[in-house]
């Protein structure tokens with residue numbers, strides 16, 4: 001019989017193309033050699049090194065599925081493998097990348113004018129222009145359709161809108177050059193996407209304070225977008241897409257990435273817990289890996305990681321064939337986030353008191369995975385999206 005590999009229990013690597021394997025190897029080497037050594041200090045000090053996005057840009061990892069505009073044009077599976085490698089180090093680093101690549105570059109690619117694409121995508125692919133995605137508001141998180149941000153005709157500048165409102169919990173906002181902001185057009189009441197450039201905002205119209213003292217995702221930077229009459233040229237509005245379809249189509253790609261990424265974080269927890277269990281001895285010099293309850297925790301985690309990767313792989317292939325329903329993405333986002341979090345919490349127990357020390361990394365993953373379960377649609381919200389698709393009955397209102 002073929003040997004069993006606990007790192008790839010169901011042989012997923014047999015499904016990837018040569019190109020995908022090479023891309024995964026490039027991403028893995030960069031993440032392990034260049035990112036991992038920085039993560040502890042970054043997490044302790046809540047300090048996001050934005051040079052990371054530039055380094056990723058040099059390797060062609062940003063907006064990687066986009067064709068043209070200096071992007072790599074790789075498959076959705078390859079982009080999933082990149083995301084998994086990054087989140088194996090830290091969900092916060094994956095978060096910074098997801099926002100840049102899937103939410104902002106992906107949004108511009110799908111809905112932007114040719115002028116908007118030429119203006120932003122090449123610089124964003126190199127990590128020279130940083131972006132963020134403003135959907136959530138202080139009073140409207142799971143229900144963004146009720147947002148209060150509004151775009152009115154500008155009172156003095158012809159051909160401009162004036163944007164007002166507040167967005168909160170926005171990854172990358174304090175360091176962003178361009179803001180993809182979703183707001184309701186006053187004339188129609190419909191949600192539209194606007195590209196706001198920091199350097200075009202007159203003083204006092206745009207503030208982006210950081211939200212500090214987070215107890216998860218500390219290696220990423222999060223903030224608000226406070227807009228008070230920000231002038232935006234009509235040419236910086238997405239020309240056609242209106243309603244929630246705009247932001248949700250961007251979220252489809254980002255949620256797909258999270259499904260791969262969270263399994264990367266879980267795989268790191270598995271490798272660290274296995275190594276610890278083999279080294280740590282209790283009761284007559286036995287490694288704790290010998291005890292059945294410890295083995296069960298590892299078996300559960302390895303099984304969920306293997307299933308999670310195969311499901312994400314399948315949706316990735318369907319995505320490239322144009323056959324991925326948004327509900328499939330809700331299913332893998334919910335399942336992989338939930339299973340990664342639950343298993344990471346169980347694996348954390350293997351470390352005993354040492355789990356409390358950040359040098360063992362497991363506590364950081366557990367705190368991060370709570371956030372991944374919450375953003376881009378909290379898991380219960382994805383249950384309701386699936387429930388609606390299964391029953392045909394709407395649960396939200």
Ligand code: TGC
Pocket residue numbers: 094095096098099133135136141142143144145171243244245246248249251252326375376377378381385396
């Ligand atoms: P609903 O009636 O479901 O839909 C309204 C319109 O949107 C369309 N639509 C989609 N289109 C494309 N892809 C999808 N996944 C879509 N889902 C819905 C739908 O067809 C409809 O179009 P139209 O043309 O008929 O108007 O709207 P609802 O208000 O009932 O939605 C409810 C619900 C719960 C599904 C939705 O609001 C939801 O998903 N809430 C979760 C909010 C969320 O995910 N926020 C994410 C913020 S961004 C973020 O967290 C980034 S973190 C990044 C990081 O750091 O990694």
Ligand code: FAD
Pocket residue numbers: 099132133134135136140141142143168169170171172217222371374375376377378379380381384395396
């Ligand atoms: P709420 O919507 O208030 O939900 C609270 C709880 O109530 C949840 O458990 C939810 O599931 C439950 N609930 C709500 N409605 C229902 C219902 N109908 N039925 C059952 N249960 C329900 N947003 C952005 O736009 N851009 C970003 O870049 C971004 N980055 C983020 C980074 C971080 C670190 C965090 C923490 C959040 C980020 N978010 C971002 C916001 C994120 O998307 C929201 O926090 C998330 O959508 C949940 O919204 P909320 O926090 O307002 O919770």
